[in-house]
Amino acid sequence: MVGESWMREQGLRDALLVEVLRKRGLANVPIWSRSFPERDDAIRHWEDLTPLRDGPVAPARAAIGDASAVTEDLKRRAREFGADLVGVTALRPEFIELGVNLDHDYVIAIACYERYTKVLEGADAVELEAMQVYAKCADIATELARHIREELGCPALAHHNGSVQIQAIPVMYHAGFGELGKHGSLINPLLGANFRPGFVTTTLPLVTDRPLEFGVQNYCVNCTLCTNNCPGKAIPDEFILTEGLKRWLTDIEKCYPYSRLRDEYCHICVDVCPYIHKMNGDPGTAATFKAYMKNRKAEGYKAPKHN
Amino acid sequence: MPPALRRLAEAALARLRREGSACEETGSAVWQADLTGPQDEKLRVLCRGPALPATVPAEMATAERIAAERPWLGAYRLTVEAPLVVLDLCWSDNQPLRIMSYSRGAWEQLLLP
Numbered sequence: 572m573v574g575e576s577w578m579r580e581q582g583l584r585d586a587l588l589v590e591v592l593r594k595r596g597l598a599n600v601p602i603w604s605r606s607f608p609e610r611d612d613a614i615r616h617w618e619d620l621t622p623l624r625d626g627p628v629a630p631a632r633a634a635i636g637d638a639s640a641v642t643e644d645l646k647r648r649a650r651e652f653g654a655d656l657v658g659v660t661a662l663r664p665e666f667i668e669l670g671v672n673l674d675h676d677y678v679i680a681i682a683c684y685e686r687y688t689k690v691l692e693g694a695d696a697v698e699l700e701a702m703q704v705y706a707k708c709a710d711i712a713t714e715l716a717r718h719i720r721e722e723l724g725c726p727a728l729a730h731h732n733g734s735v736q737i738q739a740i741p742v743m744y745h746a747g748f749g750e751l752g753k754h755g756s757l758i759n760p761l762l763g764a765n766f767r768p769g770f771v772t773t774t775l776p777l778v779t780d781r782p783l784e785f786g787v788q789n790y791c792v793n794c795t796l797c798t799n800n801c802p803g804k805a806i807p808d809e810f811i812l813t814e815g816l817k818r819w820l821t822d823i824e825k826c827y828p829y830s831r832l833r834d835e836y837c838h839i840c841v842d843v844c845p846y847i848h849k850m851n852g853d854p855g856t857a858a859t860f861k862a863y864m865k866n867r868k869a870e871g872y873k874a875p876k877h878n
Numbered sequence: 879m880p881p882a883l884r885r886l887a888e889a890a891l892a893r894l895r896r897e898g899s900a901c902e903e904t905g906s907a908v909w910q911a912d913l914t915g916p917q918d919e920k921l922r923v924l925c926r927g928p929a930l931p932a933t934v935p936a937e938m939a940t941a942e943r944i945a946a947e948r949p950w951l952g953a954y955r956l957t958v959e960a961p962l963v964v965l966d967l968c969w970s971d972n973q974p975l976r977i978m979s980y981s982r983g984a985w986e987q988l989l990l991p
Contacts, residue, residue: 575880575882577880577883577977577980579979580941580944582945583944583945583948584941584942584944584945585944586939586944586968586976586977586978587966587978587979589944589945589948589949589950590950590968590978592948592949593948593949593950593951598948665982669880670880807962809961809962810962811960811962811964811981811983811984811985812983812984813981813982813983813984818981818983819962820962820963820964820981822962822963823979
């Protein structure tokens with residue numbers, strides 16, 4: 572099937588970021604041009620995995636049991652590889668990048684938790700955690716796709732930060748990871764919004780999951796923590812409806828000066844989200860949240876300096 | 879350019895021609911149309927540029943071209959706000975179109991004829 576989804580490109584391939592840079596007379600993106608060797612190692616890791624996204628499919632298809640058993644086996648393997656969340660949904664043209672022909676039927680979504688305690692260590696620690704978790708997701712997606720191709724004999728393609736043709740948020744929603752929050756990230760009852768994804772698309776028949784709804788969208792209507800803490804005032808109170816779901820579209824032109832044009836990572840909207848502890852009842856995470864919010868209040872929710 | 883997106887852009891320009899009004903901004907003009915849906919949904923269509931264009935480019939700029947052509951300033955910018963920015967397109971004469979933002983949603987039905 573041919574993809575119908577326009578996906579924002581990363582870095583200088585994004586027309587809006589290029590426009591924001593032009594307005595400020597900048598040639599490069601400060602957050603990515605600064606020296607941060609450990610982060611760059613993580614990026615290099617997923618880039619090294621890019622050629623392994625696809626590969627030869629075993630000539631004889633394995634005797635596969637019923638779709639339910641295969642799905643459970645794949646989910647078990649993904650968890651053994653380190654995934655915290657695994658879900659499956661049917662692939663649709665609106666999940667695939669515009670113009671990309673992907674003759675697969677299903678998408679397996681995996682996600683790994685980002686340790687929330689990093690918020691107390693500063694922006695570099697949060698950024699490094701995010702990049703290392705992305706690298707881990709790339710490992711898991713690559714290995715899962717290889718397993719499907721080489722051991723089950725079905726075409727399978729890994730999608731991760733090295734190269735992705737899948738629209739992450741709607742796929743994760745339909746795979747049952749959670750609901751879309753006001754900050755634009757998906758919220759899971761156990762992990763909050765502190766996770767990063769990877770994907771595998773395949774022709775292997777699988778049993779699909781269903782969306783998991785637990786009141787996030789209604790809660791976000793009245794919660795103002797991310798909107799009040801966003802240094803760029805980029806998160807709106809208004810929302811649009813897409814297929815009946817609320818989407819608070821972050822104003823990217825207001826977000827970029829803080830998330831791209833400084834040399835410090837910005838993840839504040841997710842880090843102040845109370846769903847990190849609200850549903851899972853974990854006292855340690857709740858204590859970290861409280862300590863982090865105390866820090867935010869001590870800063871008077873002031874905006875960080877930017878270029 | 880995908881047909882669905884082209885239909886939206888052409889519909890936005892048609893609404894500006896039919897229902898919009900022009901005013902001057904520094905160095906260019908801006909055309910604006912405020913639309914209201916049957917359930918009081920609000921939609922604002924805006925186009926900035928030297929003139930109200932008759933159409934949008936059929937071709938889209940590749941990501942490689944966007945990255946290579948910097949700095950780049952488009953002559954025309956067409957936006958739709960619902961009230962958040964849901965469609966934002968930029969282009970110059972005889973050059974491919976750049977999608978700055980696009981978010982699918984119920985607003986599309988309000989814009990289309």
